[in-house]
Amino acid sequence: MKKLQKCSGGLIRVFCCLSAAFMMLPAGFAAGTAILPLNTVEDVAAEEPSFSKNDFVGSLQEALRTGTISDALSLYGSIPADYAEDTDLLLLKASLLISDSRFDDAKQICSALNAKDASNTDAIEMLAYIAKLQGNTAERNKQIKLLLAKDAYNPAANMELARDYFDGKNYAQARLYYKKALVREPDNEDALFGLGQSDYFLGAKDASKDKEAEATFKKILERDPSYAPAYSYLGKIASANNEYRLASEQIKQAIAIDPTNYDYFMDCGTYERYLGNFDAAEQAWTKAISIQPDYFLAYAYRAGLYDEQDKYEQALLDYENVLKYNPQYYFAYESIGVLAIHQKQWQRARQAFERCMEMDKTGNISYPLMVTYCYYMENNKLEAKKFSDKVLRKLDRNSIDYAMLRVFHDEAGEMPLPQKINAIDNGNKKGKMYFYLGLYYDMFGGIEAAKQFYTKVVDMKSPMFFEYRLAEWRMEADADASKTN
Template identity: 30%
Template sequence: MMNRNILFSICLLFFLFLMILAGCATKATVKPGTSLVTPEKPGTGEPGAEQPVPEKQPEDPYRQIEELVTAGETGKALRVFENSIKEKATSEDLSLFGLLLVSDGKFEEAKAAFLESLALDPGNTEALYNLALYEGLSGDTKKQEEYLRSILAGDPENADAQAALGEILLDRKKTADAKQVFTDALALDQGSISARMGYGSVLMAEKNFMEAAKEFSAIIAGSPDFMFAYIDRSRAYQGLEKFGEAETDLTAAIAIDPGYAWNYLDRGRLRVNRGKLYDALGDFDKAIELDEDNFFPYAYKAGILDDLGRVDEAVAAYRKVLELRGDYYFIYAPLGTLLYMRNQWDEAGSFFAKAYEFDKQSFEFVLLAGLCYKRGGNNTKSGEYLTKLLPTIPRESLYYHVARFLLEPGYDNQAIYYISKEKDENMKTRMLFYLAASYVQQNRISLAQTYLLEVKDKSFPGMIEGRLAEWELAELQSPSISGN
């Protein structure tokens, strides 16, 4: 799936294409001296019996191309160009041909057309600008900048080139320079979509969301079908905490291009934040339908399914994320948590261990991995893992003493002593879980329940230990105790 920057550049090329094409398209003309009105028979006022038949004028190929492109028939438009124009194409024609090829996704052929256009007329600014945007699409911003500065050297008042240069500066985090360039471009052409979008992006970077929203609104007023103005205004509204308006704008963007998967992803994320989980789930499913190779919607879908208690479906979605992006470490801990709750101890431990590899300051992952291996009956693996990592844990921390508790059966009293002395209530609560879970395995149910209830009552949102404590309590109330 194309990313936003590429698609945005293609949209700008497409708008430019339509404007240029409209200038080239001409209405069918009548041969000089030929009337389309049937002459009257002299002296009778009646239509003559023998009248010259007007010659049928060939259909204007530019008009045909314009109509086909507007209808989304780019392939047919290309064939019209190749059959009717290409043989005697001018520099301007070849520039149009390149834009057609871009619209059809034939980028390398488009570049060749732009270069051929410049070969015929080195002063063709439109071809040079199109070539600059092509290089931007290809990711070669250095070459793009060279072309743009070449345009501006000969035409300092070229607003489109100014705006494109501003985008490069903005991408390089040169916000002040970009703002000045966009301001200059708008002074030259108030109607430049790219300049106003860029200026709005600068305002977003400055967190001036109110003024940014006004800029995007101005674009929408003049070009109501320009999707990216709605997307960026949605971002501005979110900055203003106008979440309803933000969702409305994303819905409008989807209506303009129902096949652009990122809009469903963005609306789904917004709906999650608004607590509209089922609506968000529908958006993520649609994003997956449109682009099944993008791992992001699977990750968000898994999170929702997890929140809804649909554990098996959540695990399946997390596994799909790993299939598409195995190093997406943000899901290691959530997946490890769900596998713990399915008694899949060894695999759960491996994911907590992986989570620690990506976050060396989260020592709870070490404890969770060691606990999982132990709960699965693999004391050797648990011992080897904890022994290896114990030296990396600060000795003055509770993590260290709880790790020793998991390693050494006789370390209970010391661990309990250090936990009782801990002033951080959240830390104390979390560490009690590891004692309780170990006591479940040792069948010391009464003591385990006491600690689990305390952890459950004092846990905070997002605390893995609190969630697992709640699960452990539910398991203890079931006919058989899992994990013993």
């Protein structure tokens, strides 16, 4: 069933408001059965039932429940002439037209109502919303100014401006406009939630805002215990303060209310991982994948979890899925390359590092060195030299990058490198170059020299570059081999 669209920015609340208002009409007015003075039974004549706005709204609701918006709109053909220009019913019709994406028809109705009564803020709110949906920013801003000119605290207008600032990450200004919206409607759920969100993001620099955000979300839940997003943000606040058990409890309440929300399961997995509950984290991210299997993020998180638990083949499969659904996710290629090296899947690793090269904009020498290494490990010395020769032609001959790749290409000339590497100021760069010198010796038979340089890398205690993991794995493998022997 095609349903009414949820209107953003708080601009359209007409359908719900009118429905509630009509349900509260006096029974006599609603049903057209007000008591009339009667003298005798003979005075009573059979009458056709009179039109009732209350009944009409009920018919609209039933049409929406069982059919489509078009079915509901068709009921307007049965309205008596006396009600054809009824403002309430026309506003309701405009909201239905908006939900049916018939924006021009809705605009025509609202413009006519505004021309008849310039004080009708519901019509102006709808015009602003229509302009927003049509991407007409100038018209939308014009209507918002009209609303604010009539009432500086108009909730709908202030909430729209608040969202503008929120989307621009100006949370302090967004907060001010949400507060203004709450002056007229202190229990407006959307405005309260926006205020809480703004305070949550401001809490990154001002811890006191976390308390204010928490109080706001709790206020929402006091009025509406089924409001899942409030639980979600209470979880985020707890997590930001390293209270992961509380965060887990809060997000699980959100999930109980809305068990098909992708983001909730993503957050749940994160909190469980911080708590060391790896199985629960895996289950949460697996559930997120089942909800939205063609979105990459849960695969990336689960891949990292598998990697952390040394489940490398499962991690590789998840990284492949990351790239299936987001081919531009650069770091997945690097992760595949590193894990494939560890698994001695040389072709797979080379292809991943080749993609890293294609996407890299910084000239990172790590990728050409790893591609060259993989060619050697594939016993394809000819391609190793052809590939590295092409890269060498583009490098500065006086650079350490050139010197290292030259050694890989020539299989010789490494003796001056330790002194050159030792002179590097950047710690990460120095560590990477020590790793590649160790890798060179590993390839060409200098096992003890390789261990010496791998040890220098591991002793840095600085896993800020992927080569650190490879050096660590290599040293662990040597240690395990020594125990076996």
